[in-house]
Amino acid sequence: MTAMMNWQKLLSPARLGTRHSSVGAFGRSDFHKDYDRIIFSAAFRRLQRKTQVHPLPENDNVHTRLTHSLEVSCIGRSLGLMVGHRLHEKGSLPASIEPDHMAAIVQAAALSHDIGNPPFGHAGEYAIRQWFEDAAPEYISSLSPEQFADLTTYEGNAQGFRLLTNKRTGLYDGGMRLTYATLASFIKYPWSAAGSPFPHKKKFGAFQKEFALLEEVAEATGLIRTHAQAFCRHPLVYLVEAADDVCYALIDIEDGVELELVDFTVLENMLLPCISEELPAEYHRETNISRKISFLRGKIITGLLDALVDAFVTNEEALLAGEWKGELLASATGPYNELITTAKSFSEKQIILNRRKVQIEVGAFAHLETLLDTFCRTAFDVHHATSDADIPYRAGRVRELIGTDAMPIGASLYDLYLVILDYVSGMTDDFAARLARDIGGGQH
Numbered sequence: 001m002t003a004m005m006n007w008q009k010l011l012s013p014a015r016l017g018t019r020h021s022s023v024g025a026f027g028r029s030d031f032h033k034d035y036d037r038i039i040f041s042a043a044f045r046r047l048q049r050k051t052q053v054h055p056l057p058e059n060d061n062v063h064t065r066l067t068h069s070l071e072v073s074c075i076g077r078s079l080g081l082m083v084g085h086r087l088h089e090k091g092s093l094p095a096s097i098e099p100d101h102m103a104a105i106v107q108a109a110a111l112s113h114d115i116g117n118p119p120f121g122h123a124g125e126y127a128i129r130q131w132f133e134d135a136a137p138e139y140i141s142s143l144s145p146e147q148f149a150d151l152t153t154y155e156g157n158a159q160g161f162r163l164l165t166n167k168r169t170g171l172y173d174g175g176m177r178l179t180y181a182t183l184a185s186f187i188k189y190p191w192s193a194a195g196s197p198f199p200h201k202k203k204f205g206a207f208q209k210e211f212a213l214l215e216e217v218a219e220a221t222g223l224i225r226t227h228a229q230a231f232c233r234h235p236l237v238y239l240v241e242a243a244d245d246v247c248y249a250l251i252d253i254e255d256g257v258e259l260e261l262v263d264f265t266v267l268e269n270m271l272l273p274c275i276s277e278e279l280p281a282e283y284h285r286e287t288n289i290s291r292k293i294s295f296l297r298g299k300i301i302t303g304l305l306d307a308l309v310d311a312f313v314t315n316e317e318a319l320l321a322g323e324w325k326g327e328l329l330a331s332a333t334g335p336y337n338e339l340i341t342t343a344k345s346f347s348e349k350q351i352i353l354n355r356r357k358v359q360i361e362v363g364a365f366a367h368l369e370t371l372l373d374t375f376c377r378t379a380f381d382v383h384h385a386t387s388d389a390d391i392p393y394r395a396g397r398v399r400e401l402i403g404t405d406a407m408p409i410g411a412s413l414y415d416l417y418l419v420i421l422d423y424v425s426g427m428t429d430d431f432a433a434r435l436a437r438d439i440g441g442g443q444h
Contacts, residue, residue: 005232007087015177076239081100084100105185106240109182109240119368119428124425132154139376142413150208153193153202159425161213164178184234187234188233191227192207214231249340253346257293266346311332374439385410406422
């Protein structure tokens with residue numbers, strides 16, 4: 001008999017680090033509190049100066065990680081609410097869970113989905129991976145194969161899970177102490193680097209250091225184990241992923257129009273086939289491109305949400321069995337999957353490979369290489385020291401910059417590297433560039 005997950009456990013309101021469980025009263029559940037904890041965090045606030053697609057944009061209308069995350073959370077909230085109502089009508093939801101609770105879970109998970117991304121977007125991830133791949137033998141010889149995999153396939157998703165759950169982000173064990181339901185919905189890749197079912201994709205959800213926490217979340221929510229270090233996805237992950245896909249596929253091209261990298265008619269021609277009704281005369285008379293984009297976006301998203309909700313509810317049984325493969329969009333009826341696929345392909349070819357963007361990303365590699373050369377050398381010195389007196393002066397100053405208590409004498413290199421990556425990944429684009437120039441004597 002196929003093992004099945006159930007909504008009672010999947011929507012657990014218990015909190016990591018406390019096991020406290022309450023859906024709350026007066027309309028403000030623990031799931032709503034999750035959203036509040038994330039949005040008031042310093043890590044979320046720093047997303048306003050982190051790359052979405054275009055590094056260090058001079059145009060303030062272009063999306064950053066923060067505005068992108070807010071938009072994804074809005075789409076996620078709508079998807080969660082609509083799915084919640086449909087499941088409630090079917091009688092699938094536990095008596096203690098309301099549709100609004102499911103909306104709050106997806107909204108909070110979507111809000112935090114990029115919270116662990118390093119500066120300069122995916123270019124930052126590649127730069128970190130490359131540094132450890134090219135590191136001198138003495139820097140990596142003490143690492144286990146699993147630890148080495150964490151660093152050479154470094155992932156913003158795993159960094160995000162560490163940030164949300166690490167004690168350094170709060171006074172107590174459990175970090176932000178989010179509910180198990182929200183954390184499980186956040187973990188897009190519920191496996192370690194070593195246990196990944198797709199090792200060629202370099203995607204995973206938890207470092208070895210936090211894998212026990214991932215196991216705790218999986219146990220609390222009833223995720224099905226598929227490997228010694230892997231679980232199936234929480235069904236609500238598919239709603240978070242769909243919200244992200246909808247936003248970045250469409251918004252990347254909107255940004256391209258804003259930056260005059262793409263002509264508006266290109267975007268318009270992509271969107272119009274997905275709008276069945278005739279456009280009003282006001283649309284044709286409108287000359288402001290931003291208003292026309294806003295109108296088209298609203299029409300598209302309305303139809304997209306309906307199609308995604310239908311796909312989720314239709315495939316509820318496969319989702320609960322952990323047997324669902326692929327993306328929710330692929331099962332959405334209508335022209336929407338083709339639209340998103342076309343938009344992604346166009347964005348990758350015409351926007352993401354834009355010359356100015358590529359030039360800045362090449363500079364990002366140089367900046368992060370400078371930072372990691374300095375910081376990881378400090379980690380090496382701290383690891384081999386027996387007292388503060390053994391640490392060279394420069395390394396001591398760097399240690400003070402990161403936090404002396406976070407880098408105890410003699411700690412393992414792996415633990416120290418993770419602290420370094422906490423510090424580096426938390427940097428905004430401009431701070432990372434400025435600090436690298438200061439450390440490197442202005443050479444970049």
